[in-house]
Amino acid sequence: MIKLKNSVENLEAYFVNDIPCRVKLDANEGSNYLLNEGLCFDDLKANLYPDSDSVELREKLSLYYNCKSENILMGNGSSELINMVINAYCEKGEKVLSFIPSFSMYQTYCDLCGATYIGVNTNEDFTQDIDKLIEKVNELNPKIVILCNPNNPTGYITPRNDVIKLLDSVKNSLIIVDEAYADFFENSVVDLINSYENLIVMRTLSKAFGLAGLRVGSLIANENLVKYVWKVKVPYNLNILSQYGALKALNSIELVKSYIQNIKDLRLKLSQDLRNLNFTVYESGANFIFTKSPVDNLFEKLMSCGVLIRKFNFNGKVYNRITIGTKEENEILLEEIKNIIEG
Ligand SMILES: *Cc1c(COP(=O)(O)O)cnc(C)c1O
Secondary structure (H helix, E strand, O other): OOOOOHHHHOOOOOOOOOOOOOEEOOOOOOOOOOOOOOOOOOOOOOOOOOOOOOHHHHHHHHHHHOOOHHHEEEEEHHHHHHHHHHHHHOOOOOEEEEEEOOOOHHHHHHHHHOOEEEEEEOOOOOOOOHHHHHHHHHHHOOOEEEEEOOOOOOOOOOOHHHHHHHHHHOOOOEEEEEOOOHHHOOOOOHHHOOOOOOEEEEEEOOOOOOOHHHOEEEEEOOHHHHHHHHOOOOOOOOOHHHHHHHHHHHHHHHHHHHHHHHHHHHHHHHHHHHHHOOOEEOOOOOOEEEEEOOOOOHHHHHHOOOEEOEEEEEOOEEEEEEEOOOHHHHHHHHHHHHHHHHO
């Protein structure tokens, strides 16, 4: 075999577990409510390249994100954009700082390009000490700081004042605020992109819009920064079907608000029901909850009855992240948990 370059030779490939299940609450995907009647592609010109700049889509998204289309760069999911930015900014060995636990992909993308990922521990209850992060930035002088808000997998909401404190304190690093779940908690800092020249906000249609399969993400920043990063965008990165589907979905934007409200109501109910069963449930600003189960091996036991959640190990303890499903899905989850507890 021809050898890969040294920096990637020893990496483990990222495989997504696609265990068959009847209730899927492991990946924070939303319901299929915007395109539930399918898509009609009759007038689609598949022979032509897609609009490489996603002009129409950026126009439409700028209304939702409350910025100008010039502030947006589209990606094949926000994952592509996070990878693109880390790869474009970090020389081998340059540092990327983030709270830990947070989104595990940050580490993956750092490994891919040879950047050094450094996690700053959250408090024991998974709240975050922003002063500690700022202190580490001053000490280590990273190229990039990533703040996931609300945080995946813990659901923690960084108060707006803390985000501003970070922005005011850090001038020599790029600051990425990953707002994959910000639709569920009106705490976005998109309104600050013109006040901080080093701020990049990442948004996605994969969670609150329930369009994870279309792979549509947005990088939002001031115009100069967007133009600057545009240099490394792969041409035609958003295919014709994704652009078409996203535009169609965005015609029903009023449905998104009620969907989000519904998820919040269901989150409150599921949190209470689980607390009644002696679970620890951390406060969450997203479409999932982070929990500590009173029974061992909950993940494995639920999987054996067709309910898929996520399992995490932190400091030698096991936690579970559970996506808020539909009312019916949450009822099945609770039923199975009760069965497990009663043994
Ligand atoms: C889901 C998720 C993303 C990536 O979403 P895409 O599907 O690639 O747009 C990015 N960050 C966090 C924290 C996520 O949970």
